Structures are given as C-alpha cells and as structure tokens.
Amino acid sequence: MPLQLRSDLTALTGYHSPQVAADVRLNTNESPYPPPPGFFEALQRALHEMPLHRYPDRHTVRLREAIAHHEGVPPASVFPANGSNEIIQTLLLAFGGPGRTACVFTPSYTMHTHIAQTVLTPVVEVKRRADFLVGGDLVAATVAKLAPSIMFFCHPNNPTGLAEDEPAVRAALDLDDMLVVVDEAYGEFLGTSWAQEAVRRENLAVCRTFSKAWGIPALRLGYLLGSPAWTGLLDQVHLPYHLNAFSQVAGMLSFDFVDEMRARVATLTSERDRLYDALAARSDLTVWPSLSNFLLFRPVCDAETLWRGLLEHGILVRNFASRPGIENCLRVTVGTPAENSRFLSALAAVLSAVKPATAKPGFDVSSPDSLGSSAVCDEQL
Numbered sequence: 001m002p003l004q005l006r007s008d009l010t011a012l013t014g015y016h017s018p019q020v021a022a023d024v025r026l027n028t029n030e031s032p033y034p035p036p037p038g039f040f041e042a043l044q045r046a047l048h049e050m051p052l053h054r055y056p057d058r059h060t061v062r063l064r065e066a067i068a069h070h071e072g073v074p075p076a077s078v079f080p081a082n083g084s085n086e087i088i089q090t091l092l093l094a095f096g097g098p099g100r101t102a103c104v105f106t107p108s109y110t111m112h113t114h115i116a117q118t119v120l121t122p123v124v125e126v127k128r129r130a131d132f133l134v135g136g137d138l139v140a141a142t143v144a145k146l147a148p149s150i151m152f153f154c155h156p157n158n159p160t161g162l163a164e165d166e167p168a169v170r171a172a173l174d175l176d177d178m179l180v181v182v183d184e185a186y187g188e189f190l191g192t193s194w195a196q197e198a199v200r201r202e203n204l205a206v207c208r209t210f211s212k213a214w215g216i217p218a219l220r221l222g223y224l225l226g227s228p229a230w231t232g233l234l235d236q237v238h239l240p241y242h243l244n245a246f247s248q249v250a251g252m253l254s255f256d257f258v259d260e261m262r263a264r265v266a267t268l269t270s271e272r273d274r275l276y277d278a279l280a281a282r283s284d285l286t287v288w289p290s291l292s293n294f295l296l297f298r299p300v301c302d303a304e305t306l307w308r309g310l311l312e313h314g315i316l317v318r319n320f321a322s323r324p325g326i327e328n329c330l331r332v333t334v335g336t337p338a339e340n341s342r343f344l345s346a347l348a349a350v351l352s353a354v355k356p357a358t359a360k361p362g363f364d365v366s367s368p369d370s371l372g373s374s375a376v377c378d379e380q381l
C-alpha cells in the first residue's frame with residue numbers, strides 16, 4: 001500500500017500559486033530586478049573563501065549583528081532563518097501546538113494558516129471588515145470568544161495591499177499573554193514598522209524577509225525581531241545549523257547595497273501608482289489602493305476568463321477567483337515599466353473581448369463594500 005499522508009493533513013491543499021510558464025510573471029510579488037552586479041561579485045569572492053567543509057556558524061552571529069545594525073536593535077533581538085516562512089514555523093513550534101489556538105484575519109497570507117496546521121496548532125480564521133482592516137473591536141471580540149494564544153497580522157496585508165490599522169495591533173498587544181505576529185514581508189514599501197516596538201514589548205514578533213524588496217528569494221532568507229526575553233527560546237526548536245553559510249553571507253552583503261534596494265523600491269512604488277491610476281480609470285473593474293508592490297482588483301467579468309486571457313497574452317497574474325472574501329479577484333505584482341505596460345495593454349485587449357454578461361451571480365461586483373460581514377467565524381480549519 002502506498003504511504004498515506006497524516007490524516008489531518010489530507011484536506012490541506014498546499015501552496016496554490018501555480019508556476020505556469022509565462023513571458024511576464026506578475027504572480028508571486030517578487031522584485032522584477034535582481035540585486036546589482038556588485039552584489040554578485042562580492043558574493044562570488046565570499047564563496048571562494050567559504051570553508052564549505054565546516055558546518056556554518058550555528059548561532060549566525062555575524063549575520064545577526066549586521067541585521068541588528070541595519071534595524072537599529074540589539075543582536076539578541078534578531079533571529080534569522082530560511083525565509084520568513086521558516087520564522088513562522090519556528091514561532092509556531094515554540095509557542096503554538098495542540099491546545100494553543102492561532103488566529104488569522106482573512107483574507108490574508110494563507111501560509112500563516114497552512115504552517116500552523118502542519119505543526120498541529122489549531123487555527124481559527126476570522127473575516128476582516130468590509131474595508132479589509134481588522135479594527136480594535138474585532139480583535140476584542142475575537143479574544144473574548146476564542147482566547148487565541150497567537151494572533152497574526154500582515155503589515156501591509158497580502159493580498160489586499162493596505163497597512164494593518166494601528167488600533168487593531170495595539171488592542172492585540174495589550175493582551176500581554178498572547179503572542180502577536182506582524183508579518184512585514186512588504187515593509188520596505190510601506191515605511192512604517194513595528195520593529196522597534198517588538199524589541200520593547202515581550203509579546204510581539206515582527207517577521208521580515210529578503211525575498212521581496214531585497215530581491216533574493218532564491219537564497220531563502222528572512223529574520224525575526226522580538227524581545228531578547230524570549231528569542232533565545234527558539235533555539236529549542238529550530239534544526240541545528242539551520243541556516244547555510246552562503247545565505248548567511250548573502251544577507252550580510254545585502255546591507256552594502258541598501259541604496260540600490262531603496263532605488264528599486266522607489267521605482268516600483270511609482271510604477272505601482274501608475275498601474276493603480278490606469279486600473280482605477282477603468283469602469284469594468286474595481287481596484288484597491290495598495291502600499292505594497294502588488295494590486296488587488298476585481299473585474300466585472302468572470303475573473304477566471306480574464307486570468308486565462310492574460311495568460312494567452314503571455315502574462316501570469318495571481319488568480320483568486322474562488323478565494324473566500326475576495327471572490328472573482330486577481331492580484332498583479334508590479335513589474336518593470338515595460339512589463340506593466342504589456343500587462344495594461346493585454347488587460348485592455350482581453351476586457352474588450354469578453355462580455356461583462358459573464359459576471360458570476362451571487363455577489364455584487366460593483367463595490368469593495370460587498371465583501372461580507374466582519375462576524376467572527378469560529379470554524380476550525
């Protein structure tokens with residue numbers, strides 16, 4: 001008999017972002033620009049000197065110091081790992097588990113839910129308000145009803161694009177015995193951060209990544225910022241030598257190219273605004289404002305049809321046609337100016353060819369206010 005997956009995992013569907021071949025890939029929120037040539041040269045030199053026959057620095061001392069310097073926090077507040085996904089997994093291994101519920105406000109980054117489930121942490125999903133924010137009242141109601149041990153925020157939120165509202169995060173932080181996780185994967189585009197607060201508070205974990213603005217998702221590197229009162233506890237659960245020497249060095253060298261990173265962010269931000277204006281000017285779709293490097297939009301026509309039409313023009317965007325809370329939506333990552341222009345002309349071509357009459361019944365496509373109520377839903381997923 002073939003091996004059977006752990007029974008509680010069979011209903012999980014994995015990470016749904018099909019890696020379909022396409023000329024223009026605007027589906028996974030990567031930077032369209034690699035780091036500058038100087039970064040590759042420095043990395044090559046470092047590789048030549050790397051003692052590959054030895055295990056890497058188990059405590060990632062030099063990388064922690066470099067991150068601490070960049071963030072203006074003490075090194076003991078920093079924990080680097082293989083992308084922010086490993087940070088989230090490590091946090092859940094240490095502070096989640098059976099009997100400790102994690103709460104996520106949907107729609108949001110589905111990996112928070114997925115990783116929690118794989119490490120046997122019960123998850124409750126609570127719908128965001130119609131404006132996609134959470135708000136202090138919903139946090140209070142959720143805590144009163146469900147008493148979670150861990151609460152996830154995403155600042156700015158993927159896939160909706162806006163910053164988390166401060167009253168919601170503050171309401172969560174005021175509950176001293178609940179761990180509050182703020183995922184800042186797109187923090188470089190936003191400009192505000194909970195990082196300094198994470199060092200002062202004893203219940204806040206901020207996750208950041210090199211996968212988006214820094215442009216090195218291939219190297220799998222992210223870091224956590226939190227209070228030295230508990231960051232050392234993570235050593236109980238991560239694998240020994242969890243972070244390879246090459247990634248450690250790549251992270252350190254990245255900080256020699258901060259200006260180039262900021263220039264990429266500036267270009268992408270102005271391209272995002274150009275894309276937003278072009279989408280907002282159309283009457284056949286609704287687009288949400290964004291403080292990140294992607295835009296969520298809902299066409300009047302069937303989103304699945306539009307998604308396929310764009311793919312036929314060589315353009316791959318993220319398909320959320322059947323994602324609860326953002327039904328019939330697509331998400332486009334900001335690319336290079338040429339890629340964005342190609343996206344806009346393909347969009348215009350496909351939309352003029354499809355009939356708006358193909359709109360699905362069952363929801364009102366006319367306004368963002370049609371996104372369901374903010375009632376607490378306490379299904380166990």
Ligand SMILES: *Cc1c(COP(=O)(O)O)cnc(C)c1O
Nearest residue numbers: 083084085109158185209211222
């Ligand atoms: C892309 C993304 C990440 C990145 O994960 P890595 O493991 O660091 O590559 C984390 N959180 C959110 C919300 C994201 O969109």
